[in-house]
Amino acid sequence: MTALLIRGGHLIDPAGGVDGLKDILLKDGRVAEITSPGKLKQANGAAGAEVLDATGLTVAPGLVDMHVHLREPGQGYKETIATGTAAAAAGGFTSVAAMPNTRPVNDSPEITRWMQATERGAVIRIFPIAAATRGSKGEAINDYAALKSAGAVAVSDDGLPILKDNIMRETLAAAARVGLSVIQHAEDTRMTQGGSMNAGATAFRLGLRGMPAEAETSIVERDIRLVKELRDARSHLHVAHTSTAGAMAAVRQARRSGLRVTCEVAPHHFLLTEEHVGLYSTNAKMCPPLRSAADRDAMIEAILDGVVDAIATDHAPHAIHEKEVEFENAPNGITGLETALGLSLRWLHKEWKLPLGRVLSLLSAQPAALLNLKGRGTLTVGSFADVVVFDPKAEWTYNARETKSKSRNTPFDGWAMQGKVRWTISEGRIAYASE
Amino acid sequence: MNPTATPARRTLQPPPAPASSFPYNAGSLLSASDLSLDDINHILVRATVLENQDPLTRDRILAKRRVALLFYESSTRTRTSFELAAKALGADTTLVSSLSSSIEKGETLKDTGLTLRALGAEAIILRHNSSGAPWLLEAETHLPVLNAGDGMHEHPTQGLLDLRTILAHLRPGVEKVTAETLAGITITIVGDILHSRVARSNMLLLPRLGARVLLCGPKELLPELAAQAGPGIAIERNFEAVLRQSQAVMMLRIQAERLAGLQLDLEEYKANYQLSGQRLAAQAPSAIVMHPGPIIRGLEVTAGVADGPQSVILEQVRNGVAIRMAVVERALLAAGSNGGRA
Numbered sequence: 001m002t003a004l005l006i007r008g009g010h011l012i013d014p015a016g017g018v019d020g021l022k023d024i025l026l027k028d029g030r031v032a033e034i035t036s037p038g039k040l041k042q043a044n045g046a047a048g049a050e051v052l053d054a055t056g057l058t059v060a061p062g063l064v065d066m067h068v069h070l071r072e073p074g075q076g077y078k079e080t081i082a083t084g085t086a087a088a089a090a091g092g093f094t095s096v097a098a099m100p101n102t103r104p105v106n107d108s109p110e111i112t113r114w115m116q117a118t119e120r121g122a123v124i125r126i127f128p129i130a131a132a133t134r135g136s137k138g139e140a141i142n143d144y145a146a147l148k149s150a151g152a153v154a155v156s157d158d159g160l161p162i163l164k165d166n167i168m169r170e171t172l173a174a175a176a177r178v179g180l181s182v183i184q185h186a187e188d189t190r191m192t193q194g195g196s197m198n199a200g201a202t203a204f205r206l207g208l209r210g211m212p213a214e215a216e217t218s219i220v221e222r223d224i225r226l227v228k229e230l231r232d233a234r235s236h237l238h239v240a241h242t243s244t245a246g247a248m249a250a251v252r253q254a255r256r257s258g259l260r261v262t263c264e265v266a267p268h269h270f271l272l273t274e275e276h277v278g279l280y281s282t283n284a285k286m287c288p289p290l291r292s293a294a295d296r297d298a299m300i301e302a303i304l305d306g307v308v309d310a311i312a313t314d315h316a317p318h319a320i321h322e323k324e325v326e327f328e329n330a331p332n333g334i335t336g337l338e339t340a341l342g343l344s345l346r347w348l349h350k351e352w353k354l355p356l357g358r359v360l361s362l363l364s365a366q367p368a369a370l371l372n373l374k375g376r377g378t379l380t381v382g383s384f385a386d387v388v389v390f391d392p393k394a395e396w397t398y399n400a401r402e403t404k405s406k407s408r409n410t411p412f413d414g415w416a417m418q419g420k421v422r423w424t425i426s427e428g429r430i431a432y433a434s435e
Numbered sequence: 436m437n438p439t440a441t442p443a444r445r446t447l448q449p450p451p452a453p454a455s456s457f458p459y460n461a462g463s464l465l466s467a468s469d470l471s472l473d474d475i476n477h478i479l480v481r482a483t484v485l486e487n488q489d490p491l492t493r494d495r496i497l498a499k500r501r502v503a504l505l506f507y508e509s510s511t512r513t514r515t516s517f518e519l520a521a522k523a524l525g526a527d528t529t530l531v532s533s534l535s536s537s538i539e540k541g542e543t544l545k546d547t548g549l550t551l552r553a554l555g556a557e558a559i560i561l562r563h564n565s566s567g568a569p570w571l572l573e574a575e576t577h578l579p580v581l582n583a584g585d586g587m588h589e590h591p592t593q594g595l596l597d598l599r600t601i602l603a604h605l606r607p608g609v610e611k612v613t614a615e616t617l618a619g620i621t622i623t624i625v626g627d628i629l630h631s632r633v634a635r636s637n638m639l640l641l642p643r644l645g646a647r648v649l650l651c652g653p654k655e656l657l658p659e660l661a662a663q664a665g666p667g668i669a670i671e672r673n674f675e676a677v678l679r680q681s682q683a684v685m686m687l688r689i690q691a692e693r694l695a696g697l698q699l700d701l702e703e704y705k706a707n708y709q710l711s712g713q714r715l716a717a718q719a720p721s722a723i724v725m726h727p728g729p730i731i732r733g734l735e736v737t738a739g740v741a742d743g744p745q746s747v748i749l750e751q752v753r754n755g756v757a758i759r760m761a762v763v764e765r766a767l768l769a770a771g772s773n774g775g776r777a
Contacts, residue, residue, distance in 0.1 A: 194695055201663040207566035207588030207635060209695070275452040280567030300447050324545050324575070326565035328586075352447060415450075 002050050003027040004428060008037055009054025009389060013061055014357045015365040015378035024059060025049060026385035029427040034381060054389050057422055060360045061379050062094025062124070062386030063341060066367040067158070067183075067240055067264060067312035069333065070096070072120065073111065074103025079317040079406045082121035084337070087315070087405035089424040089432035091337040094124045094386035095368065095376055096315075100131040101159035107131035107142050109150035116151050124426040125386070127153040127371060132171045132182060138162050141171050144178045153371040156183035158240055159287075161219055163189065169226050172235035181236035181262075181370065186219035186247060187211075187288065196328040198274045198289040206277065208328065211289050217246030224254045224261055231259075238370060239263040241314050243288040245298035252307050262370055264312040267336060267343045268411065270299040276411060282323040282330035283411045286316065303362070304354055310367035313340045317407030335410045339398055341390070342417025350418050356392065385428035394420035457570060462558065462579030462766035465569050467591040467640040468665075475643075476611055478595060479602070481761035482754075485524070494525035500767050502526045503556035505547065505572075506583075507533040507563045512728050512752055513583050513592070517560050520759035526767070529556070544568060548576040558766040561585070579766035587630045587693060592762055593727050594636035596754040598644070600747055601683050603754075604723050617646035621680045623671075624650050625708060626687035626735050628657040630694070633727040634687060635664065642667025651677045652708060655697055656689070674708050678718035685725040686710050686735045705734065712739045723747045 004026040011022040011034070018034070025033040025046050033040055040046040070084035081098075088096050098115060100106035106115065112128045120126070130152035134140045136159070144155060155175050162168045162184060175182045192211040197203050199210025220239055227237045242248055242263045254261040268286065273293045277284045284290055302308045316333025323330050344363060348354040368377025375383040400413035424432040458465055470478075485493060502521040506514055514530070521528045531551065533539065538547060544563070551559055558579040561569050566586030573580040584590040602609055605620055622641055628634045628650050638648045638661075648668045650661055662670045671677045678684065689699065710724065724736070724745045732738045741748060 201660040204629075204658065204660055205635070205664050207586050207632065209587075271449055273449075273452070278452060279455055279457050279570045296449065297447060300449070321543075324571070325543060326563070326571060327567045328565050347449070 003032070003046065003048065004385070004425065005040070005046050005049040005051045006054050006059055006387065006389060007051055009057045009059035011059045011379065012357050012360055013379040014361040015061070016380040018379070019357060022059070024379065024387070026387070026425065026428045029385050031379050031381050031383050031385055034379070052389065052423060056391065057389050058356070058392045059387060059389050061364040061377050062388050062424060062426065063092045063363045064095040064367040064373065064377050065093050065313050065315065065337065065340070066097045066310055066371055068096045068098055068315040068337065069101065069317065070098045070126065071317060072102060073114065077406070078319050080121070081115065081126060082123070083404060083406045084315070084317070085122040085124045085126060087335070087337045087403060089123050089426065090404045090421065091339070092341045092388035092390060092421045092424055093337060094388065094424060094426045094431070095127060095373060096124065097127045097129050097153055097371055099129055099156060099158040101136060105131050105136045107134055107136065109146045112147055112150040112152050123431040124424070127151070127373065129154045129156050129158070129183060131155065132157045132162055133167060136160050138164060138167055141167065141174055144174055144180055148178050148180055152180070153373065154181045154183050154238070156185065156240065158183060158185045161185050161187050161189060165222065165226070168223060169230065172226055172230055172237065173233045176230070176233040176235040179372070181238045183238045183240050184219065184223055185240050186216045186223065188215040188219050191215035196285060197277055198291045200274065200292060202274045202277065206280070211287070213244040213246060213291060213295065216244045216288055217250065220247040220250045224250055224259065227254070227259050227261060234260060236260040236262070241266050241269065241288055241312070242299070242308070243269045243291050243295060245295045248298050248302045248307065252302065255307065262309040263307070264310040264367070265299045265303060265308050266312060266314045267340050268334060270296065270303060271343060271347060272296065272411060280327040281411065282325070282327055283334055283409050285327060285330050285332060286314070286334050287332040300352065303348060304352060308362065309370060311340060311344055311362045312367065313337055317405050318409050319407060323409050333409065335403065335405050335407055337405065338403055339410065339412045339415070339417065341421065342396070342398065342419055343412065343415070345392065346416060346418035385425060387423070387425040388421060389423040390419050390421045392419050394418070396420050457573065459573055459577045460579045462769040463573055463581070464591050464762055464766070465573065465580065465582050466589050467594045467636040470591070470640070472612065472614065472643065475595070475598070478758065478761045478765065479599060479612065481764060482599060482757040485760040485764065486757040490523065493523055496524045496764060497521070497767055498525035500526045500557055501555045502528050502558050502560065502763060503551045504528060504530045504560045505551065505562070506530065507538070508584070510562055510583070512755060513562065516752070516755040517581070517583060517759050517763070520756050521763045523756070523760055524764055526763065544572055545575045548572045548578070552576050552578055558763065579769070581762060581766055584632050586632065588632050589636045590632040591636045592755070592758055593633045594640040595762070596751055596758040597637055597685070597725060597727070598640060599754045599758055600725065600751050601723070603750070604747065605682055612644050614643065615645045617641060617644040620645070620682050621647045621649055622683040622685065623677045623681040624648065624685045624687065625674065625677070625710070626652050626656065627689045628652050628661055628687070630656070630690040631687050637685065638668050639665050649677050649680065653704065655699065675714070675718050678714065678722070681719055681722050683723045683725060684710065684719060685727070687727070688729060688731050688735060701734065709734065710736045710740050712737060712743065715740055715745060725751055727751070
């Protein structure tokens with residue numbers, strides 16, 4: 001493998017405590033050397049390296065998305081691991097954690113390994129999250145030790161909640177024993193049946209059945225109670241796609257009392273509200289749904305206050321024909337891999353003044369740590385050569401028709417973005433390069 | 436100064452919701468809220484003109500124009516009156532209903548709409564069980580789409596025919612409606628508001644002309660947040676108190692098909708909300724009694740009230756034909772400007 005020399009860029013590595021002009025040498029899939037510009041030692045093989053001129057650009061650890069749906073196995077018409085990871089690379093991601101709600105559900109070491117096989121054509125690293133329960137039916141828990149040794153980085157029934165108290169308790173305890181976190185899709189489906197958007201005045205006006213905020217909040221509160229009861233087990237509960245002020249308040253409180261409770265927020269939940277459903281736009285339909293302005297504001301506050309551990313996209317591709325239907329019949333979910341960085345920089349950093357290092361940490365170092373991805377989310381010498389190089393000043397407009405994903409179900413088509421990815425490098429190989 | 440006041444929080448200004456591109460076609464009638472006062476006046480005036488016009492000249496207005504009725508739900512009044520209205524103007528109509536069509540075989544609304552357009556339909560009148568379906572159909576076909584009832588959402592021509600009925604009784608002789616025409620008038624909608632598209636269209640339409648709309652019903656069928664649907668809407672749960680304030684009372688059917696497992700005690704419902712002759716005589720002896728139909732006699736209204744002198748229920752039905760003539764005419768004549776296939 002040729003070595004890569006990224007020259008003259010501004011390196012921001014929050015986990016490594018670096019923020020300055022650096023040259024970086026990548027060799028054999030790892031970070032080989034970091035020096036002040038022009039000071040690389042020849043001995044490390046920089047002489048024969050391919051040089052990427054990063055003058056004026058930001059160099060950062062490759063982004064880590066801990067919540068994506070790549071649809072394989074089973075629904076290759078929506079997305080494949082190849083197309084989904086290509087979209088991820090275009091968005092600056094070098095690691096994605098793939099949820100198990102595939103067809104069949106990924107509840108076995110065989111599927112977990114199948115997803116990681118080179119034949120899938122992933123251009124970046126894919127880390128499977130295995131189903132917490134058999135078939136994600138919420139009834140019987142899987143063999144977490146076997147799933148972990150096959151490569152699973154967490155367990156979740158995402159798309160569905162683990163509803164029963166006793167099953168969730170067992171899941172938390174069993175996952176803790178093998179050192180995996182439990183990622184909960186917090187939705188009391190007994191309260192959301194038939195619902196297609198957030199419950200409230202907007203849903204009433206549109207004549208749509210609602211999904212109440214309490215359906216999310218109550219499950220998060222229940223889960224936190226279980227973690228507290230299992231205190232000695234040191235269970236790690238991670239709340240997926242947090243969207244309600246109540247759920248966020250519960251997470252905030254749990255952290256204060258020292259519990260291992262973490263959470264992620266998706267860009268659409270810190271940017272959009274139920275008003276963005278407009279006149280039945282199915283690209284504004286997802287689960288959890290877009291919430292009230294107060295809920296959305298609570299997500300922003302929690303990100304700025306440091307309560308949120310990760311920005312995760314919940315990238316959920318659906319074919320065009322599946323979304324061109326009546327609102328209540330449309331499937332939940334939107335794509336997000338290509339817009340997460342641009343939206344985060346445009347809003348969290350530029351508009352709301354969250355320091356660039358913290359934005360990048362939410363998109364790399366922190367999710368990497370949550371999933372225990374050793375040597376990722378940072379660019380210290382010896383770590384994986386997962387790098388994103390982007391122009392932090394570039395303003396551009398997202399065009400969904402040019403997506404690398406198979407699907408284009410995004411509410412952010414035509415939105416202004418900040419920060420354009422120039423190169424995405426996965427373990428020393430260029431996975432994406434802009435023209 | 437209040438010493439306990441918390442310091443001001445960061446000012447966050449997130450991106451606003453985008454502006455709507457609907458309606459794509461000027462001839463469409465999707466929501467009562469899309470209509471300006473000028474539109475409302477135009478429709479009311481044309482309804483009267485067309486109603487009084489010689490049938491033999493009237494049927495040249497839309498002679499041989501093609502109007503499709505696309506019905507995903509059963510209907511008596513709406514379907515028949517739209518069909519009679521279009522035919523009265525000379526249009527050819529065709530009815531596609533979800534049973535006995537390719538919809539049964541799984542054809543989507545988009546494909547059904549495109550098929551009707553390819554067959555020459557120049558406007559589509561849609562009734563659909565899903566809220567928002569007319570917006571989808573319009574976006575996909577760009578034809579004028581007339582919403583004949585979508586799920587629990589809207590039924591704008593019902594709102595217009597109700598308005599015509601109310602005006603005839605409470606503001607006779609008014610030729611041009613304004614934002615004050617119905618000032619001082621209270622119109623009450625009673626019953627299953629939650630599932631009612633008639634209620635939503637009326638509560639969006641009538642306050643625009645200055646009316647106060649009161650909503651009355653049990654919590655299960657009338658959530659508090661219904662009052663936030665628009666200006667001029669309030670909730671009052673005491674039926675007697677509501678009746679005393681009302682010049683028009685609109686009774687609604689409990690939509691058993693949309694209750695989704697909700698259990699209601701019908702005896703209790705009748706005790707609290709049924710419009711009986713006794714209640715009407717005691718509390719609102721001069722109010723008009725309306726009902727969009729179908730009536731479930733003996734439940735929301737007694738037979739005596741439905742057939743009684745204060746009832747204008749059949750007048751509403753008659754007004755439906757006049758209003759729908761005006762709306763179908765508007766669909767095809769207004770559509771010329773930007774209609775067809777954009």
